[in-house]
Amino acid sequence: MLCTMAQNPDVMGEDGVKAAVAAIKGESLGGKVTDTGVSVITKDGAQAGGAPAAQAADTAEVKASQAWKIALITMDSIDQHWVTLNEGAQAEAEKLGVTVTFMSPNTKDDAQQIECVNNAVAGGYQAIVVAANGPDAISSALKEAASAGVKLVYVDSPANVDAEATFSTDNEAAGKTAGEEMIKALEAAGITSGKIGIVNVNAATDSTVKREKGFRSAFEGKGYELMETQYGEGDAAKSQTIAENYITQGVVGIFGCNEGSTTGTGNAIKASGNANIIGVGFDKSDAIMNLINDGYLLCTMAQNPDVMGEDGVKAAVAALEGQDQGGKVTDTGVSVIKK
Incomplete structure (x- = not known):
């Protein structure tokens, strides 16, 4: 044989x-x-x-033959989601005896993320674990990195460039779950129609676009009106303003597609004094948990960024050790967190 x-x-x-x-x-x-x-x-x-x-x-079995240098580039370095992802990456790097440098931009900005990729290549990093701000914006920089022999691994959000592996939430399925949770809460309150607002990051980020798609699919055939999506760039203050505008239009529910969007949504509902508006969001942070416990958000879809970070580093080391992972995509899971 x-x-x-x-x-x-x-x-x-x-x-x-x-x-x-x-x-x-x-x-x-x-x-x-x-x-x-x-x-x-x-x-x-x-x-x-x-x-x-x-x-x-099974990348868990891989041992590093040398102290590989790996760059971790996320969308920003502020959101608790990315901080937790970095913590998972650093813990795994210590186990494997490699170096992971967190070199992410301060804010969600394509130019800054491209600069981070270029700096990683210039700095001699042999692998890049990246959460792409958009599928196309940094593709040219990632192609150049790959051409230079740098191994690419995606966490959270991929770009349109081939990579060794991807570790992310099944965002469309999780978005649908968020919609179903909102519908159950509305129907339990006797509300079977009304306007629903959606606060997203932008129209390009793969993960949040899929979350919105899944959320909208949950409402197909229902008696609700899903309003035009508004974008707050993942900024909590901008997202709060958007959510407040939705509230003035009489919405019965608002969906936040990421940490900043969710925090802004919860703060807007809190400021309105109308706890009957159903707020559902994505990601887990101290601020979001407090808003849930205080009754201003129904629930959030909690991802596992620490798992993304751990598995991303494992995959990067496996690739550097010569293992072909075939571009596999792994769902790192999501949980519904309520009060």
Whole structure:
């Protein structure tokens, strides 16, 4: 025989039990399907015992042969989501004996993110773990980095450039869950029609665009009017102004597509004094948790940025060690957090 396709049944067993426990605890997994990977084992691999090839799809088994330099570039360095992602990346870097430098822009800005990518290449970093601000804006810079031999791994939001692997939330499914949670709360209050506002970041960021798409899909065939989306660039103050404008138009619900959008939405509902408006959002921060506990937000879709950071670094090291991960996309999960 020339070769065999080696699956990872141990990973299936481990992840299956993890998912079962999460479901028992009340976490909504959304029926997600996760690729547990496969490796090609040829004569050379079999002679070596098969283990290295069989483990190729499980980046947790990879050990760094040297102190690789990895750049972590997220959309900004302020949102708690990105801070937590960096913490996960740093913890994994310490385990593997590699260096991860958090070199993200201060704010969501394409030019600043491009500069970060260029600085990483110029600084001799061998891999870049990146959350792209948009699918196209930084593509040219990432292509140049790849041409220079830099390995690319996406976390949270990909760009339109091939990468070793992507670790992100199934944003469309999570957005639909957010819509379903809002509908349940509205119907429980006897509200079966009315205007719904949507506060998004911009019209380009892959993750938040998919969240909005999923949210809108939940309302198909329902008696609600989804208003034109307004963009606050992920800034809490700008998002609050947008949400306040929605409130003056008599909305019954508002959806925030990311941390800043959600914080702004909750603050606007709080300032209005109308706790009957249903606010639903995305991401988890101290401010968002306080707004939920105080009754100004119904719930938030909490991602797992620490897992994105950990798995992103694992994948980067695996790529640098010569493992082909085939551009796999892994759903890092989401939970619905209520009061």
